[in-house]
Amino acid sequence: VARPTPLSGFPELLPAQRTVEQQVVDTLRCVFELHGFSGIETRAVEPMDQLLRKGETSKEVYVLRRLQEADASTDARLGLHFDLTVPFARYVLENAGKLDFPFRRYQIQKVWRGERPQGGRYREFTQADIDVVGLDTLAFHHDVEVATVMVEALRRLDFLPPFRLQVNNRKLIAGFYRALGAPDVDAVMRAVDKLDKLTPDRVHALLVETGLTDDQADLALRLAAISSTDGSFADRVRELGLTDPLLDEGLAELAALVEGCAALTDDRVEVVADLSIARGLDYYTGTVFETRLVGAEHLGSICSGGRYDALATDGRTTYPGVGISLGLSRLLVPLLGAGELTADRTVPSAVLVAVVTEDERPLSGAVATALRGRGIACEVAPAAQRFGKQIRYAERRGIPYVWFPAAGDGGGHEVKDIRSGDQVGADPATWTPPTEDLRPQVVRRSTQ
Amino acid sequence: VARPTPLSGFPELLPAQRTVEQQVVDTLRCVFELHGFSGIETRAVEPMDQLLRKGETSKEVYVLRRLQEADASTDARLGLHFDLTVPFARYVLENAGKLDFPFRRYQIQKVWRGERPQGGRYREFTQADIDVVGLDTLAFHHDVEVATVMVEALRRLDFLPPFRLQVNNRKLIAGFYRALGAPDVDAVMRAVDKLDKLTPDRVHALLVETGLTDDQADLALRLAAISSTDGSFADRVRELGLTDPLLDEGLAELAALVEGCAALTDDRVEVVADLSIARGLDYYTGTVFETRLVGAEHLGSICSGGRYDALATDGRTTYPGVGISLGLSRLLVPLLGAGELTADRTVPSAVLVAVVTEDERPLSGAVATALRGRGIACEVAPAAQRFGKQIRYAERRGIPYVWFPAAGDGGGHEVKDIRSGDQVGADPATWTPPTEDLRPQVVRRSTQ
Numbered sequence: 001v002a003r004p005t006p007l008s009g010f011p012e013l014l015p016a017q018r019t020v021e022q023q024v025v026d027t028l029r030c031v032f033e034l035h036g037f038s039g040i041e042t043r044a045v046e047p048m049d050q051l052l053r054k055g056e057t058s059k060e061v062y063v064l065r066r067l068q069e070a071d072a073s074t075d076a077r078l079g080l081h082f083d084l085t086v087p088f089a090r091y092v093l094e095n096a097g098k099l100d101f102p103f104r105r106y107q108i109q110k111v112w113r114g115e116r117p118q119g120g121r122y123r124e125f126t127q128a129d130i131d132v133v134g135l136d137t138l139a140f141h142h143d144v145e146v147a148t149v150m151v152e153a154l155r156r157l158d159f160l161p162p163f164r165l166q167v168n169n170r171k172l173i174a175g176f177y178r179a180l181g182a183p184d185v186d187a188v189m190r191a192v193d194k195l196d197k198l199t200p201d202r203v204h205a206l207l208v209e210t211g212l213t214d215d216q217a218d219l220a221l222r223l224a225a226i227s228s229t230d231g232s233f234a235d236r237v238r239e240l241g242l243t244d245p246l247l248d249e250g251l252a253e254l255a256a257l258v259e260g261c262a263a264l265t266d267d268r269v270e271v272v273a274d275l276s277i278a279r280g281l282d283y284y285t286g287t288v289f290e291t292r293l294v295g296a297e298h299l300g301s302i303c304s305g306g307r308y309d310a311l312a313t314d315g316r317t318t319y320p321g322v323g324i325s326l327g328l329s330r331l332l333v334p335l336l337g338a339g340e341l342t343a344d345r346t347v348p349s350a351v352l353v354a355v356v357t358e359d360e361r362p363l364s365g366a367v368a369t370a371l372r373g374r375g376i377a378c379e380v381a382p383a384a385q386r387f388g389k390q391i392r393y394a395e396r397r398g399i400p401y402v403w404f405p406a407a408g409d410g411g412g413h414e415v416k417d418i419r420s421g422d423q424v425g426a427d428p429a430t431w432t433p434p435t436e437d438l439r440p441q442v443v444r445r446s447t448q
Numbered sequence: 449v450a451r452p453t454p455l456s457g458f459p460e461l462l463p464a465q466r467t468v469e470q471q472v473v474d475t476l477r478c479v480f481e482l483h484g485f486s487g488i489e490t491r492a493v494e495p496m497d498q499l500l501r502k503g504e505t506s507k508e509v510y511v512l513r514r515l516q517e518a519d520a521s522t523d524a525r526l527g528l529h530f531d532l533t534v535p536f537a538r539y540v541l542e543n544a545g546k547l548d549f550p551f552r553r554y555q556i557q558k559v560w561r562g563e564r565p566q567g568g569r570y571r572e573f574t575q576a577d578i579d580v581v582g583l584d585t586l587a588f589h590h591d592v593e594v595a596t597v598m599v600e601a602l603r604r605l606d607f608l609p610p611f612r613l614q615v616n617n618r619k620l621i622a623g624f625y626r627a628l629g630a631p632d633v634d635a636v637m638r639a640v641d642k643l644d645k646l647t648p649d650r651v652h653a654l655l656v657e658t659g660l661t662d663d664q665a666d667l668a669l670r671l672a673a674i675s676s677t678d679g680s681f682a683d684r685v686r687e688l689g690l691t692d693p694l695l696d697e698g699l700a701e702l703a704a705l706v707e708g709c710a711a712l713t714d715d716r717v718e719v720v721a722d723l724s725i726a727r728g729l730d731y732y733t734g735t736v737f738e739t740r741l742v743g744a745e746h747l748g749s750i751c752s753g754g755r756y757d758a759l760a761t762d763g764r765t766t767y768p769g770v771g772i773s774l775g776l777s778r779l780l781v782p783l784l785g786a787g788e789l790t791a792d793r794t795v796p797s798a799v800l801v802a803v804v805t806e807d808e809r810p811l812s813g814a815v816a817t818a819l820r821g822r823g824i825a826c827e828v829a830p831a832a833q834r835f836g837k838q839i840r841y842a843e844r845r846g847i848p849y850v851w852f853p854a855a856g857d858g859g860g861h862e863v864k865d866i867r868s869g870d871q872v873g874a875d876p877a878t879w880t881p882p883t884e885d886l887r888p889q890v891v892r893r894s895t896q
Contacts, residue, residue, distance in 0.1 A: 036827030379484030
């Protein structure tokens with residue numbers, strides 16, 4: 001039997017790596033729930049007609065077929081979801097009568113894309129989405145809310161590299177392009193969106209292809225070059241001399257967003273109004289978000305989103321939404337794979353309870369039960385080997401403490417910190433390790 | 449646009465229902481980790497040849513195809529996993545050099561079966577598995593360990609109905625059938641396994657079809673009728689007058705298992721040696737487990753498992769394992785669907801911070817930030833409506849407290865418990881609700 005090999009595009013984690021991912025998920029959940037977001041999960045599959053509504057992604061869908069199915073057309077065709085927005089919009093429509101609006105939800109799940117894998121792209125990956133959805137209307141302060149919630153979550157993940165949340169507003173840029181006289185505002189937006197991949201000269205050429213004059217294209221590029229970490233971007237936009245009611249509305253919203261996030265910035269977190277951000281292919285109608293890791297910009301945006309005037313609609317009712325989606329795998333898998341992030345042990349156990357003889361295994365079990373009753377994770381040694389071997393068992397796993405139970409004939413319990421070698425008397429009913437030893441800790445290693 | 453309808457066999461939960469499921473998952477994780485089990489996740493897909501190794505399940509597999517794939521045979525065929533054992537065995541082989549043995553892992557993930565849905569069967573459902581895997585050998589005390597860990601986890605879920613863990617041992621029954629002179633021991637096991645679906649007379653006939661005489665079939669049924677919550681089953685087996693070394697080994701193991709679990713039984717949890725349990729179609733070689741909810745036996749076994757002498761093998765090394773798998777959806781979805789279990793609110797928020805005027809929204813935000821800083825989940829009212837409307841917003845979601853921030857012109861903060869109507873002065877820096885109000889609570893309702 002050949003040893004199985006990994007499947008390209010389907011990353012899997014070793015236990016210590018999974019510990020890091022799990023702690024990230026726990027932190028996200030904690031922050032999302034502190035802000036009143038309800039957790040939901042949707043099924044992994046959607047009918048193909050739902051998944052194919054956006055032509056752009058049709059090539060990336062995994063279609064399901066039951067193995068014994070004679071004819072695929074006899075069954076409603078199902079595909080794996082490729083994001084969490086399409087299923088969430090469907091969930092809102094399906095359950096609208098049972099939900100209270102505005103509805104805040106978070107959703108942390110795997111998604112699948114049936115594409116050829118390439119650097120940083122996965123066929124299976126985890127996303128963490130938050131959205132607020134209203135019934136017919138949704139106040140702008142929710143745009144500020146989703147940004148601040150995600151920034152607060154990322155701030156708490158203090159083992160991550162610093163990051164930069166780049167915000168813009170479609171009303172601002174669409175109003176500007178309209179005032180400019182652009183014959184195809186959407187085409188301008190898609191061209192500007194390519195600025196992170198193409199040179200300004202190339203984008204200029206694309207802008208001219210959309211029907212802009214050279215001067216108009218210059219102005220569009222001058223707008224895209226504006227950025228600031230405070231409200232000063234608005235003055236620089238006004239210096240370009242164009243006016244439009246939609247532009248004004250976008251300027252006011254973007255200023256409110258930057259101001260609302262200001263209290264959250266620190267040396268690891270920057271929030272920038274960046275007027276080059278357009279999210280070209282998505283159907284956003286106001287605020288747009290992208291997020292880059294400082295020093296790892298090549299990973300692309302690890303956290304994107306924005307405002308939809310119609311996240312979903314059933315013809316009579318419209319559900320506007322604003323949300324932001326964190327690419328958990330895109331963020332973590334490269335850091336874990338490079339060894340930059342790991343955990344300081346491979347098991348949850350803080351303590352290995354040694355076994356003196358197999359007959360005395362129940363004594364060790366009783367110690368473990370007492371420790372677990374006070375929330376201390378532990379395991380009992382698998383065999384009554386000599387203590388040196390049992391200590392090495394703990395060392396290999398990174399378990400910091402080995403407990404030597406009192407022998408049946410009396411004598412006290414002792415516990416050894418195998419990092420320092422310190423060994424002290426201890427009572428299973430009261431001994432507690434320092435808080436930092438209770439759970440595995442995420443460790444950041446410089447790989448430079 | 450027609451409102452979307454649910455897909456049969458793909459259960460989805462409303463937010464309050466998901467809260468219950470999430471609390472169950474959190475409890476399981478907590479107990480598994482206290483016992484030193486490492487959490488892992490495996491990818492959702494496996495190569496089809498891995499999934500088809502057991503012929504029995506081949507009809508239940510969902511095969512994946514990329515939408516734009518010209519010819520399915522050009523790509524390695526992938527299918528969705530139908531359990532967590534096949535992927536775990538593959539993970540162990542693939543990563544054997546990087547894992548420490550004995551390796552304890554838990555895994556809580558969705559699995560898929562492409563079958564026609566019927567009562568209590570799902571096409572997508574969640575399982576929670578624990579296994580201990582050794583390198584070449586694995587001591588019997590791990591059989592006791594996995595049973596006690598799962599029982600402890602189920603005990604903590606005190607909102608569930610009482611349950612009965614039924615344990616048996618394949619060595620015991622195989623040794624007995626061998627001593628009996630059965631020509632096909634496996635066929636006897638598969639016939640006895642049908643006792644929960646067929647009458648004893650029907651099973652008797654099946655036993656005779658395997659080559660047993662009427663008297664031998666009677667003895668096999670007398671063995672299967674034995675059960676006890678203590679070690680007395682062994683005496684009743686010996687009274688049947690057969691002896692065999694494998695039978696003796698099985699009797700000793702089963703006695704040790706029942707004794708090891710004895711300390712965990714209470715009025716909600718029974719552990720029974722039940723000699724009718726055979727797990728006919730699975731490849732267990734010693735201990736076998738099934739678990740039924742008392743009063744909901746029609747749901748079948750919600751938690752099953754056992755000992756494999758070879759969970760995995762690469763030809764040179766064998767990895768024996770013992771594990772148990774909890775069918776989380778099978779357990780919860782009927783209880784949630786019937787309304788027997790729910791949560792007392794639909795959002796995590798313990799507090800709704802009211803908004804006096806839109807201009808004063810930042811005051812409410814500051815209160816919310818102070819409360820969140822001390823771990824109190826809250827949300828700020830979406831609009832500065834009159835307070836009666838804001839209170840009803842909280843009521844609809846089950847949020848127990850509404851906070852009225854001090855107006856800009858002075859005056860103290862007040863917080864109202866909207867269940868009792870009590871309203872008191874409060875300081876955002878110190879006020880804390882009672883612990884039971886901090887998080888949504890699972891509520892059990894009698895539906896009789």
